Amino acid sequence: MAYQNKDITSKVLAEAFKGKSFRVYGLDLPEIRVVLPTNIPAVRVNELRLDNLFELADGTAAIVDYESDYKKEDKIKYLNYLTGIANRYLDEKRDCPRLRMIVIYTGDIKRKQVSPEYDIGAVKVTLEPAFLSELDSDRIFRQLKHKVEKKELLEDEDLMKLIIMPLSYRKKDEKEEKIRETVKLATQIQDRSQQLFTLAG
Known part of the structure; x- marks a missing residue:
């Protein structure tokens, strides 16, 4: 068990939770229907890489990221994820589904440390955070x-x-x-x- 690497947790989630839900994290979301590829076409040389991307039973797509600390600048990263996924659907000539941005925080982070919104006027990103610190x-x-x-x-x-x-x-x-x-x-x-x-x- 290599808990120092959050990527392993995301891999486990992808493999284990097809057809399952996010209840273990305390999130009330539709069950996972399909595990989608996580590569995002990026203009920059450094390609964005998601932890997980799922299609849910209600037709929405959930981007899942894991964090062991909270940084306001991460919200720019999430915005890039969202626009990257929207661009991928555009490239594939498909309508982009409603997107969810789920962030799962390890026990290092408490709910009171996190602001779930990033509002810059024309664009507003709303996170759906889960806090492992709240598990009994x-x-x-x-x-x-x-x-x-x-x-x-x-x-x-x-x-x-x-x-x-x-x-x-x-x-x-x-x-x-x-x-x-x-x-x-x-x-x-x-x-x-x-x-x-x-x-x-």
């Missing part, structure tokens, strides 16, 4: 441990919770301790495919 991680861990000890098959949402849980802690020593506990618990999962999936995350 200790309770979640106890529930998952109980299931594993009873040799129950875990749901997809359980697996995702197990993988993201250490990211919900703020202090480095807490994260490291939870990583150790999570790895230990993952090795006890009876279903081999679930065990390998969790450890690969």
